[in-house]
Amino acid sequence: MRHISERESDLPDSVIGELIKIAQEDKSIISMGAGQPDFKTPKPILDYAKKVINKSTAYSNPQGVLELREAIARKLKKENKISYADPKNIVVTAGSQESIFMTLASTIDPGEQVIIPNPGYLAYVPAVELLNGSIAYVRLREEDGFEIDPEKIKEVIDKKKTKVLILNSPANPTGNVLSKKILEKISDIVVENDIYAISDEAYEKLVYDKKHISIGSLNGMEEYIITVQSFSKSFAMCGFRLGYACGPKKIIDAITKSGHYVTLCPPHISQLLGVKALQISNKYVEHMRREYDRRRKYIVPRLNKMGLKTAMPYGAFYAFSNIKHLSNNSYKFAKEILEKTKVAVVPGTEFGSYGEGYIRFSYATDLNFIKKGLDRIENYLKKNY
Numbered sequence: 001m002r003h004i005s006e007r008e009s010d011l012p013d014s015v016i017g018e019l020i021k022i023a024q025e026d027k028s029i030i031s032m033g034a035g036q037p038d039f040k041t042p043k044p045i046l047d048y049a050k051k052v053i054n055k056s057t058a059y060s061n062p063q064g065v066l067e068l069r070e071a072i073a074r075k076l077k078k079e080n081k082i083s084y085a086d087p088k089n090i091v092v093t094a095g096s097q098e099s100i101f102m103t104l105a106s107t108i109d110p111g112e113q114v115i116i117p118n119p120g121y122l123a124y125v126p127a128v129e130l131l132n133g134s135i136a137y138v139r140l141r142e143e144d145g146f147e148i149d150p151e152k153i154k155e156v157i158d159k160k161k162t163k164v165l166i167l168n169s170p171a172n173p174t175g176n177v178l179s180k181k182i183l184e185k186i187s188d189i190v191v192e193n194d195i196y197a198i199s200d201e202a203y204e205k206l207v208y209d210k211k212h213i214s215i216g217s218l219n220g221m222e223e224y225i226i227t228v229q230s231f232s233k234s235f236a237m238c239g240f241r242l243g244y245a246c247g248p249k250k251i252i253d254a255i256t257k258s259g260h261y262v263t264l265c266p267p268h269i270s271q272l273l274g275v276k277a278l279q280i281s282n283k284y285v286e287h288m289r290r291e292y293d294r295r296r297k298y299i300v301p302r303l304n305k306m307g308l309k310t311a312m313p314y315g316a317f318y319a320f321s322n323i324k325h326l327s328n329n330s331y332k333f334a335k336e337i338l339e340k341t342k343v344a345v346v347p348g349t350e351f352g353s354y355g356e357g358y359i360r361f362s363y364a365t366d367l368n369f370i371k372k373g374l375d376r377i378e379n380y381l382k383k384n385y
């Protein structure tokens with residue numbers, strides 16, 4: 001009988017996808033929903049695209065063009081202090097999303113367990129579910145600034161089943177940035193329990209008042225950590241679909257092998273642009289980071305003043321606000337805000353069960369729109385709550 005696989009039909013629909021569609025169709029909507037930069041890709045990268053388009057019409061090496069992997073290895077050594085980074089243990093993928101999925105596909109068998117922070121980036125759970133893995137959650141608490149508690153990781157580890165821990169710093173949706181002290185504790189747990197950790201560092205360049213530290217740079221982590229980074233947020237290159245993973249060679253080889261059957265190779269043109277992105281002046285990234293910082297400093301105090309308690313985010317471009325005093329259903333609340341004020345925000349439940357009671361604002365939106373959007377919400381709340 002013809003049917004859609006259970007694996008596929010059990011997957012939840014993404015509310016964010018629905019929101020983006022609504023916001024695109026109705027121009028009166030101010031979107032603070034989307035998780036992508038509102039900046040254009042830096043001009044030198046776009047100009048370079050015109051130059052190299054003819055060189056990129058063929059498939060590339062499935063692991064990624066050597067010149068890019070060499071540039072990434074230099075970057076990881078210099079910026080992230082990952083001393084063992086080498087073109088051999090780097091694989092380039094279609095966005096970091098593919099790196100995350102392929103790393104999981106290469107490390108877990110059906111029934112094996114992955115530890116996921118909750119609330120956490122919404123793609124982790126479906127990835128494990130598609131692979132028929134099992135999930136253990138580590139709850140992140142507002143009172144801890146949404147910092148992951150290493151003791152809680154220990155509590156959920158199942159000696160037989162747990163294979164992978166997913167870490168995300170700077171974090172989506174909470175903006176938490178993990179300190180060296182916490183990362184050291186986590187690295188001890190990873191070694192003691194002989195598991196892998198995927199370190200999702202998609203927002204590594206968007207950090208405010210703190211420093212980004214790659215857990216892969218800590219002593220003895222070479223065989224345990226798969227560092228995943230992206231060009232999407234750092235260089236406003238979401239549509240080019242370019243990311244990569246750096247980790248133990250056997251995992252990189254496995255990702256390369258299976259990736260070959262899925263995408264064949266990452267987009268060739270994007271890889272050539274990736275080489276350029278790693279050469280351009282830091283001023284382009286810094287310009288975007290400063291602007292996000294400016295917006296962060298506006299949006300967070302304003303949300304708190306409106307009564308929406310919001311922890312100060314130290315990374316990424318999200319504010320995660322507590323709405324528990326207004327509603328016990330963040331999905332319904334976000335929908336109401338959308339319908340009544342025409343401002344799109346994302347319900348916290350998109351990021352896991354412990355996201356209930358929160359909504360996420362993205363400040364990857366022009367400051368004027370942020371101001372207007374918050375005015376609308378403030379007026380609505382004053383009148384109706």
Ligand SMILES: Cc1ncc(COP(=O)(O)O)c(C=O)c1O
Pocket residue numbers: 035094095096097098121168171172200202229230231232238241242243
């Ligand atoms: C935490 C996190 N990781 C990974 C990704 C995937 O990004 P990309 O596949 O564009 O690199 C996203 C996208 O929003 C994200 O928020």
